[in-house]
Amino acid sequence: MQAFPIASLASLASLASRRTVARVAAGAAVAGTAVLALSVPAFAHVTVQPEGAAAKGGYAVVDFKVPNERDDASTTKVEVNLPADHPLASVMAQPIPGWSVRLTTTKLAKPLTVEGDKVDQAVTKVTWTADGKGIEPGYFQKFPLSVGALPDNTDQLVFKALQTYSDNQVVRWIEVPQAGQDEPQNPAPVLQLTAPAGENATSDTQDASAGKDDKKETTAAAPDSGGGSDTTARVLGVAGIVVGAAGVAYGVLAGRRRAA
Known part of the structure; x- marks a missing residue:
């Protein structure tokens, strides 16, 4: 182990002590500034x-x-x-x-x-x-x-x-x-x-009327959509019956041919 002179050790201790004091002083200065900043009154105005x-x-x-x-x-x-x-x-x-x-x-x-x-x-x-x-x-x-x-x-x-x-x-x-x-x-x-109260009331009334009109349009559109679905279902049903009848007729004709 390398030996250090006692004087060198004392110098290092002194330097460390001075750095510690400087850091503490700097921290205190910052803290003091913060306290002063917080203590400054927030001036109010008329x-x-x-x-x-x-x-x-x-x-x-x-x-x-x-x-x-x-x-x-x-x-x-x-x-x-x-x-x-x-x-x-x-x-x-x-x-x-x-x-x-x-x-x-x-x-x-x-x-x-x-x-x-x-x-x-x-x-x-x-x-x-x-x-x-x-x-x-x-x-x-x-x-x-x-x-x-x-x-x-x-x-x-x-x-x-x-x-x-x-x-x-x-x-x-x-x-x-x-x-x-x-x-x-x-x-x-x-x-x-x-804005004057009358203008606000008029604006609110217009908005409410617009909302009611939107509801009417939505309600009126609903039956149309339902009617279209019903028509499609009916067409598909008739087509299915026709296809089924054709299948039955084809089966009867095929049986007759075999019997002949």
């Missing part, structure tokens, strides 16, 4: 959600959900701008304890026709201001609005919003999300509109 179906041409109650993303300040004011390209003739706010609300009305460049009446003014902005503490850290608040009639010539409505904190910082939720692109840093609340 969003708009319908309590029911927001159908085109109808009325709906929508909620603007405002979370507090700060841990050192409260939200004291929320401003929501209604879409100018699709003005809403009717906008009503629901009272919220601890908040005052103000509706800003603007004269429309192009009047709306609602149930036969012309409307030349519409609410273009709704502002909620806290009377007390507002939305404290770790909480959110819903701000309901009754709106209508919803437009029937678009699939969505964009509501640009401003969120003001108690330290006077303003967060502008005004960036319009684009299809096929990443969500912007401060996206504006977007309300998706569904």
